Amino acid sequence: MLHTRVETGEIPVIYLEGEIDLDSVETFRWVVSDAMRGAAEAVIDFSGVTFIDSSGTGLLVRFCLDYKAQGVQLKLSNIPPVVDDVFSMLKVRALVGDEAFLDR
């Protein structure tokens, strides 16, 4: 189960809490797409994420690259170890660029 909350403003912050897997990947897609509408920059806060798999990571990589190509910055913050571990396995930093991570 994935719970989401969006703090609106000039730079929206998307808070994620729970598990990002095949079951919740559509929720993840919807909340990010909606929050990014019209924004030049946004932040995803992963501090509440307790599980992520390749479905969630694949979608995140896709978001980062697609928005980057459109000149929109999607930043990733508060990555917990359980998420960072999967990002390391799939070389996410190399794929999306180190600059996408706020806690470098």
Add this chain to the structure above:
Amino acid sequence: MGMPARKNPATLQVMRYDARRGTLKVIVGDPANVPREILAQRAAEAMRAHSFICHTTDDDDDALFGADEICFIPRSDHCEIISIHTNGWRHHHGDHRRSLVEILNDLAAAVARGTLSFVDDGELAEVTADGDEIFACAVDDPASLTQARAAVVQVLDRLDVEPDARRRLELCVSEATTNMLVHGGGQGTMRLLLVGDRLRAIVADRGPGLNFLNWTEEAGGVNQPSMGYGYKIILDNLERVYLHTGDEGTTLVLDRTI
């Protein structure tokens, strides 16, 4: 009149050269048009040289027999031959997706280091006959993934498995069951067994098999951009993986010492 058959954009073939008998056995895929004698010769050469040999499209086309990549992977008494035919289609849509050839490289490397074994019917029966079953469930929709993961964690907690191994096993079982839902016909079973000091997960479906066609499509309306990522996680985090695939489904056997 029926619908015309769809041509797979990419297919995987796995054959095994038995050095003692000098025979070639098909493990996965369609052996049509494969020049078996030449393949056996190349496999014997790779075994003599004790060298992992990979031919890619950058090489002489004659070495490929129409494949995009063909790998000869010598083992102690046999040589695995893994090839992929992509029929000119080489990349997923989207720059960040890994190419099928890269996936083949991951599979071949895992075979070379002894992590992955492609198995035929008889070998699968032998592997799955071992062990004491400690949990079994059906996985028939994405919502049941959470339950499958929770079951794994519960079992591992009971066995007092250290947190890092527990987390990696939970992730790998989740990836295997996700693959089953997305690519394996949307339903199947997950079993956990104790085999000596190892935990074994067996994830089985009755889907169309690992033919790559279903890896390229949007699955059930879910735009799944992680093709190949799940297998990479599984192969990087487990000690032994057995893969059986064919027209009647796919079975993954995942082993890790606990």
